[in-house]
Amino acid sequence: MIDLFIPAVFFYLAAGVIPIWLTGIRSYRYCSLLQGCAGALTILASASALLRITGGERISFSLTPLFPVILGIDRLTAAFSLLLGILTIAVCCYSPGYIARMHGGRSRDLLCSLIPIFLTSMLLVLLSRTTCAFLFFWEIMAISSFFLVLIEYQDEKTRKAAFFYLAMTQLSTVCIFLGVIQLYLNSGSFEFPTGISITTLPGLLAFLSIFLGIAIKAGAIPFHKWLPYAHPAAASPVSALMSGMMLNTALYMLVRAVTGFFIPNITSGLVILFFGCLTAVLGVMYAVKEQDLKGLLAYSSIDNTGVILTGIGLFVVFTATGHQAIGTMALLGAVFHAVSHGLFKGLLFLTAGSVNMATGTRNIDELGGLLVRMPWTGGLFFVGVLAISALPPLNGFAGELLIYQALITGLMQSEPLMQVLLVIVLSLFGLTGALTAVCFVKAFGLTFLALPRTPAAKQAHEVPLMMRAGPAVLSIACILSGIFSSQILSILGYPGYLPDLLLLSILLIGALALTYAAVYSLASRETRISITWGCGMQDPTSKMEYTGSGFTEPVVRIFAPIFRTRITFSKEYQDSEHCFVRSGTARIELMKFFEEYLYLPVARLIDSYGSAVSRLQNGNVDTYVLYVFGAVVVLVVVMGWLA
Amino acid sequence: MSFTPVLAGLFNLGFVLLISPLYMTVVKIVKARAQRRAGPPLLQGYYNLAKLFRKEVVYSDYASFISRAAPYASLAILMVAVLLVPVIWIPDAAPAEGNIIVFLYLLAFTRFLLALLGLDAGSTFGGMGSSREMSLSAVIEPTTVVVFAAMAYVAGTLSIPEMFRHATTIIPGMSPTILLLSVSLFILIIVETGRVPVDNPETHLELTMIHEGMLLDTSGRNLALFELSHAVKQTLMMALLINILIPIGIIQEASIIGLVLAAILFLIKGTALSVLIGIVESSFAKMRFFRVPGLFMMAFFFSALTILSEVML
Numbered sequence: 001m002i003d004l005f006i007p008a009v010f011f012y013l014a015a016g017v018i019p020i021w022l023t024g025i026r027s028y029r030y031c032s033l034l035q036g037c038a039g040a041l042t043i044l045a046s047a048s049a050l051l052r053i054t055g056g057e058r059i060s061f062s063l064t065p066l067f068p069v070i071l072g073i074d075r076l077t078a079a080f081s082l083l084l085g086i087l088t089i090a091v092c093c094y095s096p097g098y099i100a101r102m103h104g105g106r107s108r109d110l111l112c113s114l115i116p117i118f119l120t121s122m123l124l125v126l127l128s129r130t131t132c133a134f135l136f137f138w139e140i141m142a143i144s145s146f147f148l149v150l151i152e153y154q155d156e157k158t159r160k161a162a163f164f165y166l167a168m169t170q171l172s173t174v175c176i177f178l179g180v181i182q183l184y185l186n187s188g189s190f191e192f193p194t195g196i197s198i199t200t201l202p203g204l205l206a207f208l209s210i211f212l213g214i215a216i217k218a219g220a221i222p223f224h225k226w227l228p229y230a231h232p233a234a235a236s237p238v239s240a241l242m243s244g245m246m247l248n249t250a251l252y253m254l255v256r257a258v259t260g261f262f263i264p265n266i267t268s269g270l271v272i273l274f275f276g277c278l279t280a281v282l283g284v285m286y287a288v289k290e291q292d293l294k295g296l297l298a299y300s301s302i303d304n305t306g307v308i309l310t311g312i313g314l315f316v317v318f319t320a321t322g323h324q325a326i327g328t329m330a331l332l333g334a335v336f337h338a339v340s341h342g343l344f345k346g347l348l349f350l351t352a353g354s355v356n357m358a359t360g361t362r363n364i365d366e367l368g369g370l371l372v373r374m375p376w377t378g379g380l381f382f383v384g385v386l387a388i389s390a391l392p393p394l395n396g397f398a399g400e401l402l403i404y405q406a407l408i409t410g411l412m413q414s415e416p417l418m419q420v421l422l423v424i425v426l427s428l429f430g431l432t433g434a435l436t437a438v439c440f441v442k443a444f445g446l447t448f449l450a451l452p453r454t455p456a457a458k459q460a461h462e463v464p465l466m467m468r469a470g471p472a473v474l475s476i477a478c479i480l481s482g483i484f485s486s487q488i489l490s491i492l493g494y495p496g497y498l499p500d501l502l503l504l505s506i507l508l509i510g511a512l513a514l515t516y517a518a519v520y521s522l523a524s525r526e527t528r529i530s531i532t533w534g535c536g537m538q539d540p541t542s543k544m545e546y547t548g549s550g551f552t553e554p555v556v557r558i559f560a561p562i563f564r565t566r567i568t569f570s571k572e573y574q575d576s577e578h579c580f581v582r583s584g585t586a587r588i589e590l591m592k593f594f595e596e597y598l599y600l601p602v603a604r605l606i607d608s609y610g611s612a613v614s615r616l617q618n619g620n621v622d623t624y625v626l627y628v629f630g631a632v633v634v635l636v637v638v639m640g641w642l643a
Numbered sequence: 644m645s646f647t648p649v650l651a652g653l654f655n656l657g658f659v660l661l662i663s664p665l666y667m668t669v670v671k672i673v674k675a676r677a678q679r680r681a682g683p684p685l686l687q688g689y690y691n692l693a694k695l696f697r698k699e700v701v702y703s704d705y706a707s708f709i710s711r712a713a714p715y716a717s718l719a720i721l722m723v724a725v726l727l728v729p730v731i732w733i734p735d736a737a738p739a740e741g742n743i744i745v746f747l748y749l750l751a752f753t754r755f756l757l758a759l760l761g762l763d764a765g766s767t768f769g770g771m772g773s774s775r776e777m778s779l780s781a782v783i784e785p786t787t788v789v790v791f792a793a794m795a796y797v798a799g800t801l802s803i804p805e806m807f808r809h810a811t812t813i814i815p816g817m818s819p820t821i822l823l824l825s826v827s828l829f830i831l832i833i834v835e836t837g838r839v840p841v842d843n844p845e846t847h848l849e850l851t852m853i854h855e856g857m858l859l860d861t862s863g864r865n866l867a868l869f870e871l872s873h874a875v876k877q878t879l880m881m882a883l884l885i886n887i888l889i890p891i892g893i894i895q896e897a898s899i900i901g902l903v904l905a906a907i908l909f910l911i912k913g914t915a916l917s918v919l920i921g922i923v924e925s926s927f928a929k930m931r932f933f934r935v936p937g938l939f940m941m942a943f944f945f946s947a948l949t950i951l952s953e954v955m956l
Contacts, residue, residue, distance in 0.1 A: 368765075371709075372705075378707075390748060390751075391748060391751065392745060392748050392749060392752065397748060401742070401744055401745070401748075404744045404788075405742075405744065405801060407792075408744075408792050408795050408801060409801070411792060411795075411950070412795070412799060423950060426785075426792055427785035427786075427789050429788070430784045430785040430786075430787065431781065433751075433784060434751075434780050434781040434783075434784030434785070435781050437754075437755055437777065437781075438777040438780070438781050441762070441773065441777050445759050445762035445763075445773070446762065449705075449707055449759065449762045449765070450705055450764065451705050451765045499739035500740075501739065503738050504723065504738055507738055508720065511719035511720075511722040511723050512715055512719040514719075514722075515715050515719050515722070515868070519868065522696065523696040523697070523863075523864040523867070524696065524697050524698060524699055524700075524863065526698075526699030526700070526863075527701075527702065528699055528700070528701045529701075529702050529703075530702070530704070531703070532703040532764045532765055532766045533766065533859070533860065540765065540766065542765070544765065544766065545765045545766075545767070546767065546769075546771065546774060550770070550774065551774045551777075552774070553774070554774060554778035554933075555777075555778045557933060558778060558781070558933065558936055
């Protein structure tokens, strides 16, 4: 079935080429039709590969004599390419409507044609079985996503976000490139290696550079800074794909690396685990505080990256200490959560895009009351919120449950020192889960419930049908993959890893029906609609509602050591003795820890180095002749000395 | 699935629904006695529910489907949670294997719905209540997870019925881990059910309100459903503690006489625990909101200590 991917890739590329000849709404439709075919083929091929219990398929060909490409699919690849297929379908339903409402003709065409290319590159990254092919497609993915972020280049902020993203993504490529060189030195072949020990120096270097590259791409803290800039700046279908799929391609690579390339080792496991916990906790804490709806979702992606990294780290740690079964459970949890995250984050970004389009703002404090005005979008967003808050029986819960089970079972079976570590991980994991719920109660409650806070929110209208259909596909996938999670796992050959959530859902529905019937038949049915009680106030306004910052204020106070604030004053005085204040301003802002202590120092260092070097370039030809002369002299001396 | 577990599950569910309001009233009576008041009659909880069920529901102008669906969903979720926690009879197989993490997240689900409900009507009190509730849940969750992990650790299983079965095989008074665990579980009951050092269920003052704040715009049958779910939640948390600390009387083979006896025993044990909760509630003052995390740290400490002591012994 792997042959199906070849037409899929051609369909994607054809979709990318269409806007070059045709422009306007019609081309977007053709484009998404082709994309839809490609997505369907991808789903078909992945599903059939997923159901095959053993082995994998591969095909090899050469693009040029020097560039051998081996594409392969096994079940790990299939899980992620299935997600890619579903996301493709959702985006191709959603994006024609979205793109048609954007400004700027050329950039709309560009967006339409770049999305399929971006999708192809991600698919090929997943399918690659040689390091050089992987690197090649990885770079196409990076560049195409850079242009996708840059689409609305007229905006200063977007340009800044895009170039920051470019710098980070290139740094990631450099790290992976170094890792690939190390792998080549270890195994002597461009094929994906196996069984490299990280106890030797080259193996360790290979692991660290590959992990670093992946961590940057997946947005692990402290390499996450590009994510909250790039995702809000990009168009919504793009942020859905970047968050739902591109982060996952990086995590997929990490899974492949720890299950295939490297022999599991406790040190590497602890490194991954450490970054995982750090990323999960800090990511969700930043998300809680965020007022920009898409920014909040971006930070929440960082949090989910952390959760998945935690799962992968646990896999490595347990496998290295000989608890194979628990390790498998953790890895299953990580992969399941990665796929789930793709589904619900795609859903949330698409619906957030609809909100943005309907109201023209992404600031939570300027929204409110949208559920009445946009019931479909609101309902779909609600499903996403339930899934991401890991509420049973949706898919977000199934993944986290697997990781929880791995943690607690691991706790029962490991040695004392490890237990202390696991208790810490467990409590951090619980904290992450609870804060995610805080974050999404805020996101849903303040955006969609109560009264609209601004005229823009009051005048919002529901988006067209196809823009609801895209998210609807994802929400159905979220619900079904959650309810049937245990069945899915047992079809894939992992029975008994999850409790039966199908039974739980049947019971939930039964209990709901029972409650409703009992109350309906026994209790009073009278209902009255009235104004919200406001302690005697006649006409409550939206000013009485809680704001986003008010809502999260207690969390910020409880975790004050992490949310460090900076207070800046400026005063003007009436008199020379500085006694009477004429006017003054005070600002309280959250400190951006990593930006101030990690990114800016490096940036300043490079800047000062650059300005020192630039003094050499004074534009005077005589000086350059002098440099050449000096270089020749040095060369002659060195050559003479060597000879 | 054979017939008996279904029947026993229904019996369990009915029993919990029936007795839950009683425990709420017992706590109220104890508190009243401590303050030299007479207190409500024993069946006041049932009268209140009956009264509320007969009244009309008032919805806010702005209320969305959350206000309409959340009361039913909340009770339904807790009814499923009841099936995971055997109160008087340990079945061979519980739905979702009686997994304790599933139980935890079912509780989280009701909290989630309640917090959204608080925001739905657009009143300041509701927003305040849900903001506080969610913030507290953020700090209590790590503790709860570790307490539950400690329970799983001691019993060697994630399944709640298996934990109870394990508890029947040991003499709890002699096991330091069980005693330590009970302290954390007791704190959890106080927190999860919004009792005095954390929240004051009696008042409608904006300084103290958490749980009540969220329910301020709810009325009639919806309020009754929430009151009932709150009572059920308290009974469930109490059952966790009772069946681990004093598992005497819980039966493993289903028989009519056995069920009735176990039910009576549980009623007595539950009443005793409610009296204890009432006493604790009347001997403490409501904590300042930002002091509450300290209480959780205590529970966290005890449960971590449980795991450590189990490792050492």
